[in-house]
Amino acid sequence: MEMKSSKSVLLTGGTGFIGSFLGMRLLEEGYKVFFLARRKNNKDARERIRERLSMISPAASKYANQWSVLEGDTTLQFFGIDNKVLVKLKGQADKVFHCAALLSFSSNNEAQARKINVQGAQNATELAEFLGAELHYLSTAYIAGNRTGEIREDEFDEGQSFRNAYERTKFEAEKIVRVWRDSKNSRAVIYRPSIVIGDSKTGLAFSFTGYYAVARFFWSIAEFFKREGEKVSNFPLPIPVVRDSALNLITVDAVADAIFRLSEKSESLSKVFHIVHPYPPKNSMIFDTSIKFLGFPRVRIWPVSLYMLRFLAKLLWLFSLFLGRVGYFLRRSGGN
Ligand SMILES: NC(=O)c1ccc[n+]([C@@H]2O[C@H](COP(=O)([O-])OP(=O)(O)OC[C@H]3O[C@@H](n4cnc5c(N)ncnc54)[C@H](OP(=O)(O)O)[C@@H]3O)[C@@H](O)[C@H]2O)c1
Numbered sequence: 001m002e003m004k005s006s007k008s009v010l011l012t013g014g015t016g017f018i019g020s021f022l023g024m025r026l027l028e029e030g031y032k033v034f035f036l037a038r039r040k041n042n043k044d045a046r047e048r049i050r051e052r053l054s055m056i057s058p059a060a061s062k063y064a065n066q067w068s069v070l071e072g073d074t075t076l077q078f079f080g081i082d083n084k085v086l087v088k089l090k091g092q093a094d095k096v097f098h099c100a101a102l103l104s105f106s107s108n109n110e111a112q113a114r115k116i117n118v119q120g121a122q123n124a125t126e127l128a129e130f131l132g133a134e135l136h137y138l139s140t141a142y143i144a145g146n147r148t149g150e151i152r153e154d155e156f157d158e159g160q161s162f163r164n165a166y167e168r169t170k171f172e173a174e175k176i177v178r179v180w181r182d183s184k185n186s187r188a189v190i191y192r193p194s195i196v197i198g199d200s201k202t203g204l205a206f207s208f209t210g211y212y213a214v215a216r217f218f219w220s221i222a223e224f225f226k227r228e229g230e231k232v233s234n235f236p237l238p239i240p241v242v243r244d245s246a247l248n249l250i251t252v253d254a255v256a257d258a259i260f261r262l263s264e265k266s267e268s269l270s271k272v273f274h275i276v277h278p279y280p281p282k283n284s285m286i287f288d289t290s291i292k293f294l295g296f297p298r299v300r301i302w303p304v305s306l307y308m309l310r311f312l313a314k315l316l317w318l319f320s321l322f323l324g325r326v327g328y329f330l331r332r333s334g335g336n
Contacts, residue, residue, distance in 0.1 A: 008032040008092045010133070012074055012124070013099030015040075017207035018138065018196060020052040021256040022097060027053075027063040029260065034093055036072045036079050036100070045071045055204065074100045074120040078127050090131050095263065097136045098124040101173075103209050105164035113169040121173035125180040125188075134187040135177065136263050141194045141248070141274055143171040153192070153272045181270060189268045193255050193275040194248035201253070211249055215290055222294040238302035239291075241283045242309050248280040 009026060013019030014035035026033050037045035046069040053060040053067075070089075072079040078086055102109065102116040121137065128135035144151045145160035145167050156178065162168040174190060181188040197212075198205035205212070221237065258275045262268045284301050291299045304312070 008034065009095040009097055010034040010036060010070070010089065010093040010127075010131070011097040011099065012036045012079070012120075013101065013138070015045075015048045015052055016099060016101075017205060017252060018193070018255055018259075019097070019099035020049075020056060020206060021199070021252045022099065022259055023049075023067070024053055024056045024060070025256045025260045026097075027060075027066050028057075031066070033067040034089065035067060035069045036074070036081070037069055038073060039071060045069045052206070055206075056199075074098075074123055075115050077123055078130065079123060081127075086130065093131055093133055095134045095136055096124060096128045096131065097138075097259075097263075099138045101138065101170070103166055103207065105166050105209075107165050110165035110169070113165045114172070117166075117169040117173045118176065121176045125177060125186070128188075129180075129184070129186065134189070134263075134269065135180075136189050136191070136259070137174070137177045138259075139174040139177075139190050139192045139272075140167075140170050141192045141276055142167045143174050143192065145171070151274075153274050156272075187269045189263060189270075190272040191259050191262070191275050192272060194250055194277065194280075196252050196255055197249050198251065199253050200251040205252065211247065211286070214287070218287070218290050218294055218299070221299065222291075225298060236298050236300055238300050239287060240302045240304045240309055240312055241287055242306050243284075243303040245283045245306075246280040247283055247286055248276050249286070250275065250277045 007030060009031055011019060011023050011026070011033055012035075014023045014033075015037050023033050023035060035045070035049045037049055039045050040048065043051075049067070049069055050060075053063070070079075070081055070085065072081050081089070098121070100116070100120060102113045104113055124135060124137065127133075141151075143156070144158075145162040147158060147160045156174070157171075160171075162171065177188055177190060180186055195210040196207070197210070208216070225237075255275050258273070262273055284303060288301050291301075
């Protein structure tokens with residue numbers, strides 16, 4: 001808390017994926033960073049941030065006196081920061097980067113997601129207002145929900161519906177930031193990344209949602225074939241992929257770089273930015289590369305139409321129902 005500089009920011013989510021890379025980038029650019037972080041698994045917040053930064057850069061230790069940690073929780077008013085510290089922070093941190101969120105898609109976690117994502121955004125606006133700081137808010141391209149086709153940065157509520165708790169709560173959260181920005185003429189920038197993957201040079205990642213769920217699926221197939229390879233001999237496994245479909249992946253360093261550069265420009269204030277890949281890779285290419293990387297020659301990409309994929313998914317579902325029934329009868333007859 002002893003840091004005094006005109007180039008100071010407060011950043012949430014510094015133990016997470018994007019927040020840690022963005023924090024590192026800000027340090028490299030000469031910023032002083034107040035990380036708002038939690039203690040977890042018996043590790044204090046400072047140690048958690050130090051670990052993250054040193055994983056990202058071997059030179060992290062040279063920035064050690066450029067950052068400090070405020071222990072807090074984004075679900076609390078002013079993130080639970082002590083009053084005296086808040087007063088000291090005023091006039092020091094002139095930007096708040098709000099990266100903290102819960103990325104769970106599960107409806108079981110919806111209440112928690114609402115607390116962290118929606119209440120968290122509300123608390124971020126109040127904190128930025130108290131500090132007289134700009135708010136740089138991390139939204140997501142997926143606030144577009146089930147919309148298809150071209151989706152513009154100036155569009156928000158287009159009557160879309162949402163496929164999961166994450167999309168819904170992030171939409172509600174962005175709405176809070178927009179209302180605050182518009183009603184109070186406050187300074188806010190909204191960033192909407194697509195699907196973020198590891199560093200472009202090292203592959204380092206701290207969050208394994210999105211693309212990594214697909215990679216995990218391929219990995220488990222590869223492991224299965226390593227174990228059972230002899231038994232299933234040369235049986236080829238076709239993976240159906242919708243022809244010409246693409247996944248908008250973007251590397252975490254590109255996201256941190258874009259956010260940093262945009263946050264430096266006064267013209268960015270009040271704007272929304274899609275932080276996405278301009279030429280997203282085709283699914284067939286992503287899957288093919290993943291399979292080759294895993295060293296699994298028997299898998300073949302099978303390009304199909306969307307209708308065909310839906311038909312196959314239905315067939316698989318019916319087959320699993322059938323297997324469930326057979327299993328049930330076998331267990332019952334075995335029991336008798
Ligand atoms: N990853 C993506 O593909 C992606 C794509 C588009 C947009 N985004 C957005 O980018 C932002 C960052 O995502 P990410 O991938 O970096 O997420 P992440 O790796 O899951 O990190 C989430 C961060 O939020 C912190 N956090 C959660 N609840 C908190 C609370 N109550 N108090 C304090 N900190 C809390 C976590 O702290 P702990 O370590 O203590 O849990 C962690 O540092 C999010 O707003 C997300 O919606 C992400």
